[in-house]
Amino acid sequence: MDKTYLKFEQIGMSFRRGQMATEVLRDIDLSIAQGEFVSLIGHSGCGKSTLLNILGGLLESTTGEVFLEGKVVDEPGPDRAIVFQNHSLLPWLTVYGNVAIAVDKVFGSTKNRSERHDWVMHNLELVQMAQASDKRPHEISGGMKQRVGIARALAMQPKVLLMDEPFGALDALTRAHLQDSVMDIHARLGNTVLMITHDVDEAVLLSDRVVMMTNGPSATIGEILDVGLARPRCRLELATDAEYARCRAAVLEFLYARHRVPTRAAA
Amino acid sequence: MQAAKLSSVASAVPVPGATAEIVPFRPPVRPLLERLGETSRQVASVVLPPLIVISLTLLVWQLLCSEPGAPLPPPSKVVADAWDFIVDPFYDNGGVDKGAFWQLTRSLGRVSIGFSLAAVVGVALGVLIGQSTWAMRGLDPIFQVLRTIPPLAWLPLSLAGFRDAHPSAIFVIFITSIWPIIINTSVGVRNIPQDYRNVAAVVRLSWWEVFWKITLPATVPYIFTGLRIGVGLSWLAIVAAEMLIGGVGIGFFIWDAWNSSRISDIIVALVYIGLVGFLLDKLIATVGHFVSHGVAAQ
Numbered sequence: 133m134d135k136t137y138l139k140f141e142q143i144g145m146s147f148r149r150g151q152m153a154t155e156v157l158r159d160i161d162l163s164i165a166q167g168e169f170v171s172l173i174g175h176s177g178c179g180k181s182t183l184l185n186i187l188g189g190l191l192e193s194t195t196g197e198v199f200l201e202g203k204v205v206d207e208p209g210p211d212r213a214i215v216f217q218n219h220s221l222l223p224w225l226t227v228y229g230n231v232a233i234a235v236d237k238v239f240g241s242t243k244n245r246s247e248r249h250d251w252v253m254h255n256l257e258l259v260q261m262a263q264a265s266d267k268r269p270h271e272i273s274g275g276m277k278q279r280v281g282i283a284r285a286l287a288m289q290p291k292v293l294l295m296d297e298p299f300g301a302l303d304a305l306t307r308a309h310l311q312d313s314v315m316d317i318h319a320r321l322g323n324t325v326l327m328i329t330h331d332v333d334e335a336v337l338l339s340d341r342v343v344m345m346t347n348g349p350s351a352t353i354g355e356i357l358d359v360g361l362a363r364p365r366c367r368l369e370l371a372t373d374a375e376y377a378r379c380r381a382a383v384l385e386f387l388y389a390r391h392r393v394p395t396r397a398a399a
Numbered sequence: 400m401q402a403a404k405l406s407s408v409a410s411a412v413p414v415p416g417a418t419a420e421i422v423p424f425r426p427p428v429r430p431l432l433e434r435l436g437e438t439s440r441q442v443a444s445v446v447l448p449p450l451i452v453i454s455l456t457l458l459v460w461q462l463l464c465s466e467p468g469a470p471l472p473p474p475s476k477v478v479a480d481a482w483d484f485i486v487d488p489f490y491d492n493g494g495v496d497k498g499a500f501w502q503l504t505r506s507l508g509r510v511s512i513g514f515s516l517a518a519v520v521g522v523a524l525g526v527l528i529g530q531s532t533w534a535m536r537g538l539d540p541i542f543q544v545l546r547t548i549p550p551l552a553w554l555p556l557s558l559a560g561f562r563d564a565h566p567s568a569i570f571v572i573f574i575t576s577i578w579p580i581i582i583n584t585s586v587g588v589r590n591i592p593q594d595y596r597n598v599a600a601v602v603r604l605s606w607w608e609v610f611w612k613i614t615l616p617a618t619v620p621y622i623f624t625g626l627r628i629g630v631g632l633s634w635l636a637i638v639a640a641e642m643l644i645g646g647v648g649i650g651f652f653i654w655d656a657w658n659s660s661r662i663s664d665i666i667v668a669l670v671y672i673g674l675v676g677f678l679l680d681k682l683i684a685t686v687g688h689f690v691s692h693g694v695a696a697q
Contacts, residue, residue, distance in 0.1 A: 208600040208603065210603060212601070214601055216597065216598075220598050222595060222616070224616040224619070237604060238602065268692065
């Protein structure tokens with residue numbers, strides 16, 4: 133498998149505020165293969181979101197480059213669609229309209245009107261939201277909003293799907309349900325996914341590899357864990373799986389034994 | 400007692416083989432008369448308090464102004480004096496001697512032109528200084544000073560500039576109502592969540608698409624707050640401006656009535672002005688509610 137579909141090369145990021153410069157990220161080197169599901173995990177403030185935003189083109193790295201299919205990433209674009217933590221649906225548009233605004237722009241020249249409509253509905257069906265297509269965001273639950281956010285991102289047919297703590301704001305049951313949906317969609321479409329998470333179980337359950345970040349400032353990649361679990365994965369069977377327990381222990385050990393947050397930063 | 404307790408315990412344990420019959424739940428239908436009574440009670444609880452307060456006010460007024468030589472007429476005399484003005488709002492005796500309808504429509508015409516101009520220019524300027532830090536730094540100090548100038552202080556200058564009463568009145572409306580529109584719009588644009596901008600960036604909307612599909616809809620609640628304040632201010636300003644420029648219009652009507660000592664006409668005109676101002680405010684609020692899909696006016 134070609135490991136260099138997506139490549140971070142010596143990424144470093146400093147924020148400058150007056151005379152003070154804070155180095156958030158340094159020496160990030162990471163290659164991701166096509167179709168791979170990679171999680172970024174680390175304590176708060178370790179620059180996970182910064183790294184995702186650099187890949188998304190919303191931030192420009194101070195040093196280093198990101199390459200996608202060999203091309204330098206230097207601006208936001210639909211080939212790197214983002215699922216935002218707080219869903220970011222536009223409240224004045226319906227569920228349908230929120231997906232359509234992306235579809236109309238991305239496929240405006242390649243699909244005709246009815247094809248675009250079918251594509252919007254297809255993606256809403258993928259996340260089981262087709263029946264609520266006429267609702268506005270304030271009329272649906274948090275989990276449903278995030279489903280629409282995922283549908284909007286998927287509808288852009290991104291080369292890489294970026295997810296910034298997509299389930300962080302949801303309750304445990306809804307979260308489990310959405311994780312299953314994401315696994316199912318990943319199995320069907322074979323997307324390349326980079327997901328940020330705080331949740332060890334989520335990272336191990338969904339990912340092919342878990343990238344563990346050291347604490348900031350000047351955070352970098354501490355360790356990369358290969359999750360050797362066959363797909364499709366079932367959360368019930370995994371509860372007693374030895375490999376799952378090993379991966380989970382490895383991530384926990386990294387986060388809480390070796391890179392514990394100093395009490396000052398945790399407060 | 401003992402038996403009742405036993406049976407309640409037993410019913411909590413599923414009995415194998417027992418089938419539960421599904422009994423449809425029918426909400427009890429209350430008699431029509433009872434429902435009507437409840438509705439009328441609700442209506443009364445809303446309508447009665449203002450009715451009582453208004454009646455009491457009129458009563459006190461009547462008592463205070465009844466004695467001969469009172470400076471203001473009591474309500475009964477107001478109605479009697481101004482009866483022609485009240486019952487026939489459409490009369491037209493030529494000149495400025497016209498019914499309330501014509502007076503009010505002339506004033507509303509001036510307000511609608513001046514206010515529409517203010518809305519268009521105000522939203523455009525508001526978006527500009529909301530989006531551009533440079534424009535904000537340049538224009539904001541000027542606006543902050545200009546907006547404190549009382550509406551009538553502009554009138555002599557605009558008369559000098561336009562050399563005509565009609566456009567001068569419209570200009571006074573414009574310059575009075577534009578400030579809250581500019582300021583609220585710019586605050587709205589500055590408060591657009593970064594998330595919406597990120598969405599626009601990822602989808603790669605063009606500048607124009609961002610304006611139409613993100614900036615304007617996201618700012619609509621703020622714009623309508625500004626428009627509501629603006630329409631109220633312009634209705635305040637038109638009456639004062641018309642008193643000075645003359646011609647047909649509710650403002651000059653009041654001034655004319657004062658000069659001919661028709662105090663009752665003045666009082667009726669004030670009631671009309673209040674009602675029209677109230678309706679203007681409600682109109683803008685309703686349009687705002689409709690345009691922003693219920694997000695505004697929260």
